[in-house]
Amino acid sequence: MEKMPAWADVILIPLISLVLAAFISALVILFIGQSPAEALKLMVTGALGSTYGWGYTLYYATNFIFTGLAVTVAFHARLFNIGGEGQAMLGGLGVAIACLYVPWPHWSIALVAASISGAVFGAAWAAIPAWLQAKRGSHIVITTIMFNFIASAVLNYVLVNVMRPKGSMDPATERFSQTIHLPTLHEILLPFGIPFSKAPPANISFIVAILACLAVWALIWRTRLGYEIRAYGHTETGAVYAGISPVKITVITMLISGGLAGLMGINNVMGEAERLVLNATEGAGFIGIAVALMGRGHPAGVFLAAILFGFLYQGGTELALWTSIPRELIVVIQALVILFTGALDNMVRTPLQQIFMALRRKES
């Protein structure tokens, strides 16, 4: 007996949660003496009111799609991968290595090579916690969190001691060659006669992210591996009964998850900075968790949630730029969205279920 129609579960609940988060955010803004209406207007026009705003929103969204998909895939196997941040950092390193040390003749070949390299680095970083979970029962939440710190330290070391150009004071690699510059949305849309702002960093990685959504969808619901991942996620005893090896599924799922997080490197490292800098991920790995929670395990949901968080990121930057609302308040708003859409899901769900059941009883 399903308690609610599917559309209510997929659309209505996140929407109500968002409205609640927005309402509390408005109260907070009011409390510090600013106008919530003004703030909202500023966020919307800043993030969605121009192709400039859209360019940034989509750039951030691209990051969140990759990390959100990473969490989603792992979640189908009941593995909570908190390590997207570290895996994305290492993915960035993989991308940088592929871009710096091979003289690629064209950006397209470089993109393929960098994607593979970034995914392999991200996967490798997820492999160790996966192995520890599968073989030794070390909880993956704990190990992946710790691996975020280790990743940060590794990157620090590599940038300062290995990859920093001689004489540079900046813990960053040198710039990638201009021949492998990835086309931005401006450059992609120009031949079609669509004007798009030159400034924002949104680039062809956005298309790769959409393809990744499709690939994850097919993986989870159309392949045998996806079937086994979902079965294992629902019941480990059942998986063993069906001859599915928990060790194998745990490791493979985490490799895919880490690989997706690592893929983020093509957007922020190759597409935007065009070199590897410290803290290139800017917390996108953590936002990925919220995006995955809101996306309800479905790539389409992840895509929409990523756009929403992209909007919050860009809108928040605009807000900090044009008002005296501090930058930190944006973090508060994001936290409220995460709180309501993720953690407080049942607060909205339970009353809504009761309403739907009451309605159905009235019908019958």
Added chain:
Amino acid sequence: MSSAQPAIELIGISKAFGPVQANRDISIRVAPGTIHGIIGENGAGKSTLMSILYGFYRADRGEIFINGRKTDISDSQAAIAAGIGMVFQHFKLVENFTVLENVILGAEDGALLRPSLAKARKELAALSSEYGLDVDPDAVIERIGVGFQQRVEILKALYRRADILILDEPTGVLTPAEADQLFRILHRLKEEGKTIILITHKLREIMEATDTVSVMRRGEMVATRKTAETGPEELAELMVGRKVLLRVDKTPARPGAEVLAIHDLKVTDPAGVLRLKGIDLTLRAGEILGLAGVAGNGQSELLEVLGGMLPALGTVTGSIRMQGRDLALTGAAGDGKARRAAQIGHVPEDRQRAGLVMDFFAWENIAFGYHADTAYQRSGLFMDNGALRREAADKMDRYDVRPPDPWLKAKNFSGGNQQKIVLAREIERKPALLLVGQPTRGVDIGAIEFIHKEIVALRDAGAAILLVSVELDEILSLSDRIAVMFDGRIMGERLPDETDEKELGLLMAGMDARASGEAA
């Protein structure tokens, strides 16, 4: 009807959970000093009704009278105050507390324990002698048997001055001998003037222990009979709503070639406990070997090692020969996939955690375990979901799964229909050996008949069947040969025609009547 004031009278009780009407306009009178049975299939609403009586749920409509007085039972405290005690199917005892500590739990007077304990000790001694409930007050719960744990539950209720005792499926965890003891205790309680409500789905217990019986079906009270004036056939018919065949219709087995030979099989679990202590068994084509035993004596481990479900850790020694070939005992060569390749089908004991993925659609479950078969692949990468859905629709139709909707999740089917999905999947592959664990646990009577018929049909088609069940009736009526397990060993083998529940019950408790008889 006697003119005496009924101990309990329920009038027009109704309770709905969302769209599900669990109880519909139920009225019942329970005479004082009697044992009143309530029987019905799973989901008939027995437990809901008793939960209302015990204050866990509030009825949407209806009235409760206790000893003729209208009583509002808003919570379990009110139920206790009204003199009602409840013994749950799953005991609510603190495992590492003593009997005495458990008895006073929730009924302590004052902040200091010592006076309460002393008082309870005195009272417990009085109760024990009055009702023949012998229990050592200082024994720790986890060290005493389930039969004794149940007595502690009864004592807890009596200590709280209960005059009306409700027992919910009390024999589910007991051996036949322990069940007999329980019924003796209940009779003694009755003679001392207590009123007892016995909830069960076992017809035999109703016939054995009760004075009056009420039958529930789909949330309604369909009949109340004097037990002496009715019989199992009529009660079964009332429960299901149509005629049912209680006996399994089968011809004598014609055993063929040896299919399975187990020799000196020992299994140690990850904690280092020896679970199987040297099992020897053979099984021929075309016969059903029933494995009787109280839950937890190694039957599950035997099924698991045969079905390839043993945990990665732990050790297995001995040999399993299947159709003349030795099977790997551990590792990937001994997993569920390898077992299926060796023509072993498996209906697991726990269909909700192992046999089915409850959140999968029926069509996804129809290939569970066989999902790597080439028939279900569209290419190297993708599965052929269309083929799965067609097969599911076909099998659900032939096994009368209701509703026959492949797009329904497994959790939305009743227990019986879930089991039919598992059986359709395993039987239709014509395995040489079928492992069947608790095939009718939580399954309604109507479906039991169907499931038994399918198992016998598979036997007649030449398969060897290993049946594990805690229901002795099922073992006796279905098996061609019976082996009894106790403490990781086979206590003995019997033929169903040459044994009875009593003998099997002794074997299940680790006593060999024949052997001790010979020795005497």
